Amino acid sequence: MAAGFPWPIVVAQHMPASFTGALARRLDGLSALAVQEVTAPVALVPGRVYVGRGDADVIVVRRPGGLMAAPAPARADYPWHPSVDRLVESALDLVPAPRLVGVLMTGMGRDGARAMAALRERGGRTIAEAEATAVVWGMPGELVRAGGASVVAPLEAIAAELTALVP
Template identity: 60%
Template sequence: MLTVLVVDDSALMRRRIADLLGEAGFRVETAATGEEALARLPVVDPDVVTLDITMPGMDGLTCLARIMVEHPKPVVMVSALTGAGAEETLEALRLGAVEAVQKPAAGSIGRIGEELVETVRAAASSRPRRVRGLRERLRLARARIAGEDFVSSEALQPAVSAAGVAVGGEGEGVVLVGVSTGGPSTLEDILPLLPAGFPWPVVVAQHMPVAFTATLARRLDELCALRVVEVERATVLEPGMICIARGGADVELARRGGRLQAVSVPASPDRPWHPNADRLVTSALRLLPPERLVGVLLTGMGNDGAVSMTELHARGGRTVAESEDSAVVFGMPQELIRRGGANIVLPSDRIAGQLTRWLMPAPRRAGIG
């Protein structure tokens, strides 16, 4: 039986979460403060910790940072998921929390309770990350990009169209990224390493509520050489930009006035995850030849993106799956690999280098790293 340590200063919330998880078959222990949680961790040795962000005394972020250093465990942050708390929640995810979920309110819990249970269950099989400082992470990743040893001989070959014509990075093309649980910190392993001259725009479908994607885009914009924007409205795709799909909706590619755009569209009720990666890739395949697309499937529970990226691969496009070595939750990339849809499998800190080598001719890469 899996054990969960529930940390919240509210006795009512501790009881509500404990009841939800207990009914789902978990063994539940509780702590009322961050200090109590740290003292109980080595005794309880839980499989997962749920942690409130806002607590008196030691707050959730301080407690999380100490957990990840002293006794790393999968941690699910439980918060109000409001715009006001977006910065704190994203900082928690950057510090190594697996996911953030909404606090179950009084009365009918419904889908919020189901999401909490599903997330805790997925977190139990996740890989907690001992997070170094971001500057050190970027330094080490850049050092790896400077080397060629991790690139397979197949990967170094240029893509070839159905007509037998080699395809490089020049001209219209898009990199499509699907990511879920563990995504914010994983995106920080990849996107800041793309150089300023990167020739294709990047569109990211990160499963996330609407309150958080604008903050995520702003944070990444501060870290990246490329311009990072949230897709609030129809956004013309240009080289040197990264588009983060608006949370709580889906994103599709469209052509308007002859120009390729990323467009935020209402979330499809037929798909369980949003912004939806399969919907993004499928829309791109309607507009561009497969050889002008690169699909990247990263950490996350479930299988979103696996079907469409397998089709992209079968039709001659290039795809990357994150390896189990770095994935917080291996579900999504594992499904792409299982279906035979991945050209190459790499840890997150080597993906930017692979994309750069695929899309930028050697002379333009000179000095990168």
């Protein structure tokens, strides 16, 4: 993503807690956007990336100062953590769907497909990584099969697709 991206980005990456901090630091060094791991509630700021802490979930909450990304204990009704479904559902509870864009990239299982299909049904936009570039097309494939993908794009085109969808 280019510097100056006008929305915050929240990432739910299925990883143990011992890896998400290192992932955030690595991405921070590679990206034009500032990247941090969410270990405590933090204000959502345009042009910043928030990586959920592993073995827990990351959700969007409203506090007196505005919207925040916050860690939340893992729940048994969400089998993968950080949970994409739980993140998207929390955002949909607080933000009108047309103001949200979800991106689902390579991964095993179906996490994210249900909530992102609901996001699209409510007027939000969704991007699924194309099978040709996904290491494992489980998660994005489930979104496509559910009819929940507004756009299906190869990995190298996702940033441009995202930029085109964000006003």
